[in-house]
Amino acid sequence: MKLLFRLKDSSIFMKMMAVFLSVLLPLMMITWLINERGASSIQTEISRSTLNTASFYLDSLDKEVDRISQYLPNYVTDSDLMELAAIGTDMTYYERAQSITMIQKRLDLMKNSSPFIREAKAYVPKIGRTLLSVKYETSIDEEEYAAMQYGGPNYSEPFIYWKDRLFLTMSYPTNTFKSPLYVVGVELSVNKIKEALQQITGTLGGESMLMNMERGWEIRSNDDSELSNLLQSFIQHKQIAGSKQGYDMVRFGSKRYLTVFKYSEVWKTYLIACIPESAVLGPIHTYRQWFLWACALAVVAGTFFSYSLIKLMYRPLMRLIHGFKRVQKLELIPVSIDRRHDEFGYLYQAFNDTVHSLKTLIEQNYEQQIRSQRSELKRLQSQINPHFLYNCFFVLCRLIKSENKDKAYQFCLYIGEYFQFITRDDEDVIPLELEAKHSRTYLDMQTICYGDRIRVQFDVEELPLRVPRLILQPIIENAYKHGFGAMAGPGELVVTSCMEEGRFTICVEDNGNNLDDDKLKQLSCKLVHSADRLEETTGLLNVHRRIQLHYGADYGIEASRSKLGGLKVLIHLGVE
Numbered sequence: 001m002k003l004l005f006r007l008k009d010s011s012i013f014m015k016m017m018a019v020f021l022s023v024l025l026p027l028m029m030i031t032w033l034i035n036e037r038g039a040s041s042i043q044t045e046i047s048r049s050t051l052n053t054a055s056f057y058l059d060s061l062d063k064e065v066d067r068i069s070q071y072l073p074n075y076v077t078d079s080d081l082m083e084l085a086a087i088g089t090d091m092t093y094y095e096r097a098q099s100i101t102m103i104q105k106r107l108d109l110m111k112n113s114s115p116f117i118r119e120a121k122a123y124v125p126k127i128g129r130t131l132l133s134v135k136y137e138t139s140i141d142e143e144e145y146a147a148m149q150y151g152g153p154n155y156s157e158p159f160i161y162w163k164d165r166l167f168l169t170m171s172y173p174t175n176t177f178k179s180p181l182y183v184v185g186v187e188l189s190v191n192k193i194k195e196a197l198q199q200i201t202g203t204l205g206g207e208s209m210l211m212n213m214e215r216g217w218e219i220r221s222n223d224d225s226e227l228s229n230l231l232q233s234f235i236q237h238k239q240i241a242g243s244k245q246g247y248d249m250v251r252f253g254s255k256r257y258l259t260v261f262k263y264s265e266v267w268k269t270y271l272i273a274c275i276p277e278s279a280v281l282g283p284i285h286t287y288r289q290w291f292l293w294a295c296a297l298a299v300v301a302g303t304f305f306s307y308s309l310i311k312l313m314y315r316p317l318m319r320l321i322h323g324f325k326r327v328q329k330l331e332l333i334p335v336s337i338d339r340r341h342d343e344f345g346y347l348y349q350a351f352n353d354t355v356h357s358l359k360t361l362i363e364q365n366y367e368q369q370i371r372s373q374r375s376e377l378k379r380l381q382s383q384i385n386p387h388f389l390y391n392c393f394f395v396l397c398r399l400i401k402s403e404n405k406d407k408a409y410q411f412c413l414y415i416g417e418y419f420q421f422i423t424r425d426d427e428d429v430i431p432l433e434l435e436a437k438h439s440r441t442y443l444d445m446q447t448i449c450y451g452d453r454i455r456v457q458f459d460v461e462e463l464p465l466r467v468p469r470l471i472l473q474p475i476i477e478n479a480y481k482h483g484f485g486a487m488a489g490p491g492e493l494v495v496t497s498c499m500e501e502g503r504f505t506i507c508v509e510d511n512g513n514n515l516d517d518d519k520l521k522q523l524s525c526k527l528v529h530s531a532d533r534l535e536e537t538t539g540l541l542n543v544h545r546r547i548q549l550h551y552g553a554d555y556g557i558e559a560s561r562s563k564l565g566g567l568k569v570l571i572h573l574g575v576e
Contacts, residue, residue: 017311030077031132046275047247048462052261052275054200054208056243061196062266068168069188075110075276076170076184078103079124081455085182088127100131108133110186118189123148124182148185159267161217166190168403190219192298197221206257206275211235212268227252227274234259235270236246249277331529332359338571359458363549381456395449407448414445424472429550432465432504439472439495446519447478454484460506461497467573468550471543475569478539483512483566492564494562504573520567523559548572 038321075081080099088096107120112135122131130138130145140254147162148169160167171180196222207227209220213235218228231254238246238261245262252288256277263270281406315574323335334352337345399408421438443456460472476495486490497504528542545555551574562568 021302028163028295031294047260050200050273051245051247051262053148054260054262054271057196057200057263058264058271061193062264064114065168065188067265068114068117071110071113072168072170072184072186074234075106075122076172078106080106081124081182081184082172085124085126089123096127100129100136101114101291103131104133104136107131116192117186118192119187119511120122121185121187122182123185125179126181148183149180150531158183161215164190166193174366184565189569193219194221197273200271200273201275201467205279206273208271208273208334210267210271213270214268215241217390226262227257229257230275231272235272239270250274263573287373287496291506294558313344315337320347320351321343323355327355327358330517332362389448391453392445399448411445411448414441415449416447417441428469430469433462433465435467435469435472436460436462438470441477442473442476443493450484450491454480454493457494457496459490459496461499463499463504465504465575468546471547471571471573472506472508474539474543475571478569479508479510479567483510485514487512487514498573502575504575506571506573508569509562511562511564511566515561515567520559520561527557544570547571550574 011214013404084091084096084099084103088099091099096369097139110120111117120133123133123140125140125145128140130140132138144162147166148160150169160169163427167185168188169183170183171178171183173189187310197210197219200206200208201221207220207222209218209231210230211231213232220228234250236576243261247260248257248260250257252274257274258277260272260273264525319335323333326333332355334355335349394406396411396415399411417439418438421434421441423562438458440458443458444456447456470481472495479493484493494509495506497506519530523540526541540557540559548556555572558570558572560568560570
């Protein structure tokens with residue numbers, strides 16, 4: 001709930017990003033869940049199908065072994081075989097050959113009765129021969145014959161696994177502790193069993209095997225497999241748990257395999273089929289990779305959307321907001337228009353038109369005030385300082401008492417010229433010659449007041465120009481008031497002029513020590529933004545604003561640090 005309230009009070013950008021993520025993230029989660037549910041469903045279906053296939057082939061093998069085991073007693077009780085095993089050495093060669101031939105025919109019938117039978121044999125120790133289905137001249141292999149008997153080390157009912165070969169055997173007689181007369185055996189075809197195992201996994205690239213945990217033998221569909229030891233550990237856990245059949249996803253090394261197992265009561269072995277997960281879930285993995293690419297693409301799209309939103313909407317909107325904030329501070333500065341045909345371009349243009357209209361109204365109002373106050377030009381332009389007037393009379397009295405009549409007379413003339421100029425109701429624009437003369441009169445008066453403590457250099461070229469009235473003398477007065485007012489040592493004032501780049505510039509410099517960098521920075525800032533501020537314009541700002549109203553925004557006053565150490569004021573005037 002708190003998050004919703006915070007989002008309500010947040011910016012438009014945050015709200016749009018929240019809406020974008022609230023739409024995108026659920027779609028991505030739903031897609032991920034569908035993919036995972038699909039993978040789980042496919043894995044379950046393939047596991048069941050593989051288990052059914054394994055059960056089918058295992059049942060087929062069980063039936064074949066059971067059928068062979070049922071027919072095996074019929075061959076054990078064959079009369080010719082009994083007679084040959086009992087009196088084979090007493091029979092004539094012809095009789096013995098005839099019996100062997102008949103027995104071989106029956107062994108051949110047994111061999112051909114099942115594709116899983118590789119060879120049918122009869123071990124007859126009486127005559128020292130092993131009868132085969134096709135080969136006549138044979139001898140008995142004592143080691144093999146010993147392995148084929150019940151109770152041998154390789155015996156595991158009903159099979160005998162000897163030297164990677166699998167047999168089904170039956171002795172005669174079976175109820176005696178003596179050596180049997182003969183043994184009938186069937187050697188199963190390991191290759192046919194492997195072919196059956198290979199058909200379980202089909203084209204999925206897996207592996208199947210029969211594994212007898214008691215005797216430690218196994219038949220694998222792939223002889224080059226490295227999964228044997230790992231599968232033995234897996235089946236041991238299942239055997240301990242008493243599990244006869246099932247399936248599980250098992251990791252072998254760096255790969256995962258779908259492992260299906262089923263126990264055969266006939267073979268006393270486990271049938272195990274392993275299928276790589278990539279073969280089972282190959283398409284799902286492809287979809288999962290596509291989903292990850294889609295997520296990456298969504299991140300790129302989200303980044304591009306955020307960048308586009310910031311560039312196309314947020315930044316233009318913030319620029320407009322900053323513009324309104326400046327208007328609130330009475331700083332009438334237009335915004336730059338970098339768009340022309342969209343909504344923000346229209347808003348920018350409307351804002352700039354409004355700012356321009358406000359500035360025009362303010363300037364018109366200001367100019368109207370200037371015109372309406374021409375009768376009070378003496379107060380607005382000269383700002384007569386009563387302290388200066390008192391000082392003038394004090395100096396005049398001092399001169400009279402000192403009986404320096406010539407200097408007192410000259411000082412009275414300066415006072416008359418000064419007040420005649422500033423109190424005369426005349427035009428706002430006067431010749432540069434009169435403005436320079438009035439400034440020299442003021443300097444002469446200050447020279448008498450300060451004596452030799454302030455050294456003055458006045459070198460202004462008197463060009464035939466008309467300039468606004470009282471633009472130079474207030475600047476010089478500012479130097480005496482703020483530059484030399486609290487200065488104990490000698491002062492220096494330099495007033496020069498030059499013509500450059502189509503404008504006439506008067507430079508006023510002093511060596512006052514009352515100007516620090518912060519004051520200079522504030523003064524420069526006020527001069528730069530004087531047109532955008534509504535405030536009383538007196539002193540330097542008064543002169544600066546009147547010059548700009550007369551000549552334009554490219555003219556006026558420029559303040560900086562003088563090489564003498566004090567303030568340097570440049571008065572830029574137009575050449576008409």
